[in-house]
Amino acid sequence: MLLPWLTGLAAGIGFLHFLQKLVFPYFWDDFWYLLKVVRYGIRLEMYVLKGELFTVLDKFLSLAKKQPQKPFIIYEGDIYTYQDVDKRSSRVAHVFLNHSTLKRGDTVALLMSNEPDFVHVWFGLAKLGCVVAFLNSNIVSNSLLHCIRSCEPRALVVGADLLGTIEEILPRIPEGISVWAMSDSVPRGVISLKEKLRTASDKPVARSHLVASSLRSTHVYIFTSGTTGLPKAAVITQMQTLKGSAGLWAFGCTANDIIYITLPLYHSSGALLGIGGCIELGATCVLKKKFSASQFWNDCRKYNVTVFQYIGELCHYLCKQPKREGEKDHQVRLAVGNGLRSDVWREFLDRFGNIKICEFYGATEGNICLVNHNGKIGSVGRTNFLHKLLFTFDLIKYDLQKDEPIRNEQGWCTPVKKGEPGLLISRVTENNPFFGYAGNKKHTEKKLLCDVFKKGDVYFNTGDLMVQDQENFLYFWDRIGDTFRWKGENVATTEVADVIGMLDFIQETNVYGVVVPDYEGKAGMASITLKPNKSLDLEKVYEQVVSFLPAYACPRFLRIQEKMETTGTFKLQKFHLVEEGFSPLKISDPLYFMDNLKKSYVPLTKELYDQIMLGEVKL
Template sequence: MADLRSERPAGPMAPMLLPWLTGLGTGMVFLHFVQKLLFPYFWDDFCFLLKVVLNGFRVKRYQQRGELVTVLDKFLIQAERHPRKPFIIYEGDTYTYQDVDRRSSRVAHVFLNHSSLKKGDTVALLMSNEPDFVHVWFGLAKLGCVVAFLNSNIRSASLLSCIRTCGPKALVVGADLIEAVEEILLELPKDVSVWGMKDCVPQGIISLKEKLSASSDKPVPRRHHLVSNLKTTCLYIFTSGTTGLPKAAVITQLQAIKSSAGLWAFGCTADDIVYTTLPLYHSAGALVGIGGCVELGATCVLRKKFSASQFWSDCKKYNVTVFQYIGELCRYLCKQPKMEGEKDHQVRLAIGNGIRSDVWRQFIDRFGNIKMCELYGATEGNICFMNHTGKIGAVGRTNFFYRLFFKFELIKYDFQKDEPMRNEQNWCSCVKKGEPGLLISRVNARSPFFGYAGPYKHTHKKLLFDVFKKGDVYFNTGDLMVQDQDFLYFWDRIGDTFRWKGENVATTEVAEVIGMLDFIQEANVYGVAVSGYEGKAGMASIILKPNKSLDLKAFYEQVVASLPAYACPRFLRIQEKMEMTGTFKLQKYQLVEDGFNPLKISDPLYLLDNVGKSYVPLTKELYDQIMLGEIKL
C-alpha cells in the first residue's frame, strides 16, 4: 500500500506557529540591536566578569580543600604534565619546563648544602633578563625563601639601601652585574653572603655557577615550600612609590596567583607564545609574563633588553602571538623607519599599560589588527583595571557591575597643596564625571594592602584615613584618573614621582644625589611634559651655595654615575630662591607649569648632553629641535 502520510494536510498548529516564530525572530533581532546600541560591551563584560568570578571560586576551592596552590606549585604541575614543552626561549636556546625544573632544583640543592638558608629567609636577586633569573627565583622558592627582586639599573647608595631594606640573608648576582656589587661589597651587612653567577668571582663572593655544575637536580621535597596561608610573603618587588628611595613592596602568594591570571583573563591560551622584553624585576615581566605563562602552560620568548629594530624580526622568528608592552615600547616601534611586510606576523594580542591614544591608533594602523589589552595596577596596590574591550585610551571599565568587584573612588585633589581636598567637616569628596580625581581604593578584608618591608611609616604614607567616614581606610594610588559613564582613563601622577622611559622616578632620590655636590644648596626635582613623549622628563631646579659657581661637567658626572639613565634630569634650571608650600615642602606646581621653554623662563636653563658629557645652555634653537623631535631625549 502506498504511503500517504506525506500527502496529509498540515495540522492546525502549523499556521499558528509560523507567525509566532517570525515574531520571536524579529524580537530577537530587535533586542540584539538594542543591546548593541545601549550596551555594546555587555557580552565582553559578561565573559570577563565570569572569568573573575571563576578565578575567585577556584582559589576558594583550593583553600577549602586545604590545597594552597602557589605559582611554584602550578609550575611543578606543568613540568610534570608537559616536561618537554618549551617554557623559555632565550637568544635562540630553548629551555623546556623540565629543564627549568631541574636547573632550579640544582639552585635549591646548592643553598641546602652550602648555606644556612631556611624557610622564610629573604634572598635578594640582582640579575638581568636571562633564564637564570627564573632558575634562581624558582630554586629559592622551592626552599620557601622570600625573593627580593632588585632593579638591575640602580647603583651605589640606592642599591645598598634596597639591600638593607629587605634584610636578606644572601644576595645572588648575575655575571654582568658583579662589578656593581663589588663597589658596595665592604658596606654590605656582615651576615649577607654574596653569590655570583660566574666561574671566576672576586674575593668575598661565592661562585654559584661553579657549585651548580656539581649540584643534584633531584626534586626538592615539597615540605620546604609548603604554605599554610596564601597571605604569606613570597616576593619583594621594589617600587619608587611617591616619596624617597625605592621601597620593597610586599607580594603575597595570593597576589602572585592573581597577577599570574592576567594573560588568561585577556584570552591567552597554552598555545600562545609570549614575547617579554620588560624587566623581570618588575611585576609586569615576572608575575604577568613569567607567572602568566606558568598559569597557562605557555611559552615565553625572553629578551635581555628591548630592541625596536629587532622586535618584529624576533616576533616572526619565534612565531610570537602575544607580547607585553609599556607605552614607550609601542612609541619606539612607531618611530622606526617603515618597512615592507610590517603586518606579516602572527601577533594577535598586546598586553601592557601606559600607551597614549594617538600611539595606540598609529600602532594598529601600521602593524595590523592587534588587540591592545591595556591594564592598570600598582605593584603594591589592592586594585587593578583591565580594558578587555579594546576601547582606545581607556585603562578599564567603570560600570555598575565592576563596582561590585572593585571598590574605588576618584576624589578631589588640591594641586597647590599637593594633597586631597577636605571640606569643613574634614571629609573628602568625589569628583564629577569627566573631572580628574585621585584614584583611591578601599582597604578591607577582601582587598587588603600589605604595604612595604621596613618601617611602618612607608606603609602609612600610602594610606588615607577617615576619608568619607570615621575609621575608613583607603589605598592612595598616587594617580589621577578621569571617568565617563563606562570607562576609566589615566590622567597624570601626583606627588614626588613621575614616570619616564617606562620607569617611576622618585624625585627625592634624584634630589639627594644632586645635593651631594658641594656647590648645591637646594635641589627641587620634578617632571615636565615633552611633546611626543610618554610620561614626563626629569628636570632639576637648583640654588647654588653663596660664593660657589655652577660646574656643569661635575653635575653631569654626579648624576650619570649615581642614577639610572632614566632618572638623570634632562633639564636644569638655576634659581635664586624657591617657593615653599604651607607645610614647608618645596613648591613644584608652578615649576611643572613653567616647563622648560626658554622664551617663558628668565632663569638660566640647561640641557643634558650625553655626547659632550655635560649640560649645555638650552637655547631657543635647541628647544625648537626638541619640540620638532629632531633631538631625542
C-alpha cells in the same frame, strides 16, 4: 498559529538585542570577562576552603611532569623546556641547601638582567621556601645599598654582567649577607654559584621545604619608587602572585600562544604577568635580555610570537622605526600592557595590523586592577555595577597645589563628576587587602587614606589622577606628588634631589617632571639654587647624577634660580615650575641640558630647544 508566534518572538528578541546594543553596548563584553574573573576567584576560594595551598610554583611543578619536553623559555635561540627549568632550579636549591645556612622564610636578594638563570634562581630559592627580593638592575651605589638593607636578606645573588655594580658597594654590604655570583671569575668575598651548580644534584627538593604556610605569606619583594624617595620593597604574597599569573588567561591567551617578554623581570609585569602567566597557561615565552626596536618584529617572525607584553614607550619606539615592507607580516594577535597613548595606539594599529590591544592599570603593591578588555582606544579600563561589586574604588577631588585630597566642612572627601580628573583610591577590605612594604611601617601608612567617606574607612591611595567618561571608561590623567614616570620607570623626585644636594656648591634642589613632545611620561628637571659665593660646576653635576642614579632618573634639564619658592606649608613649589617647563622663551633663569657626549650639562639655547621640540635630539 505557531508561525506568527515564532515570528513575534524573533522580532521581540531582535528588538531587545537592538535595545541592549543601544543602551548597554558593552554589556556582554563586560559580563563574559567578569564571569572569567569570578570563576578564577571561586577556584582560589575552593583551594582555601579545602586547605590546599596551590601556588604558581606548584603549578609549574605539575607542568614539568605533565609536559616535560615542552619549551618553557626561548632565549637567544636556546630552548629551555619545563623539565630543564625544573632541574636547573633544583640544582640552585641544592647548592643553597648544602653550602649555606638558608632556611625556609629567609629572604634572598636577586640582582640579575633578563636571562633564564633569573627564573632558575627565583624558582630554586622558592623551592626552599625563601622569599626572593627582585632588585632593579638599573640602580647603583647608595640606592642599591639601601634596597639590599631594606629587605634584610641573608644572601644576595648577582648576575655575571652586574658583578661590577656590586663590587663598588661590596665593602659596605652588611655583615651576615653572603654574596653569590653567576660567574666563574669572582672577587674576594664572593662565592661562585656557577661553579657549584656544575656538581649540584638536580633531584627534586623535599616538598616540606616549599609548602607555603598560607596564600597570604610573602612570595617575593618587588621594589617600587614612591614619594618618600628611595625605592621601597612591596610585599607580594602567594595570592597576589596567583592573581597576577591569571592576567594573560583572562585576556584570552591559551597554552598554544608564544609570549614575547622584553620587559624587565624585576618588575611585576615581566615576572608575575609574564613568567607567571606562561605557567598558568602552560605556554612558551620568548625572553629578551633587553628590548630592541630594530629586532622586535624579526624576533616575532623568527619565533612565531603570538602575544607580547608592552609599556607605552615600547610601542612608541616601534612606531619611530623606519617603515619597511611586510610590517604586517607576523602572527601577533594580542598585546598586553599599560601606558599606551591614544595617538600611538592608533598609529600602531594602522601600521602593524589588527592586533588586539589589552591595556590595563595596576600598581605593583596596590589592591586594584583596571582592565580595558573592550579595546577602547586610550582607556585603561571600564567600570560598571558588576565591577563595583568586586572592586570598590572612587575618584575624589584633589588639590594639585596643596598636594592633598580636598575635604569638605565635615572633613569627608568628595567624589568628582564624570569627565573631571580625580584621585583614584581603592577601599581596603578583608577580601581586598593592602600588604604594604617591608621594613618601616610609615611607608605603608603613607599610602593609606583614612576616614575618607565615613569614620573608620580605609583606602589605598594610588597616587594617580583618572577621568571617567559617560560610558564609564577610565583614562589615566597624571601622577601626583613627588613621583613621575620616565622610560617606563617611576622616578622619585626626593631621591634625585638628595643626590644633587650632596654637591658642596648646591644650596637647595627641587626636582619635577616636564612634558616633552612625542615622549611618554615626563623628563626629569631640577631647579637648583647655589650656596653664597659658590659657582656652578656643570661637569660635576653630570658626574654626580650618572654615578649615583639610574639613567632614567638623571635630570635632562637644569634650571638655576636665585631663590626657591615655597607653598603656604613651606613645601617646595612645583606646580608653576612644571607648567613653565623648559622653554628658554618663557624662562629668564639660566637653563641647561644633559649632554651625554660632552659628559656635562650644556646651555639650553633656543636652537637646542627647537631641536629637542622637533625630535632631532634624543633624550
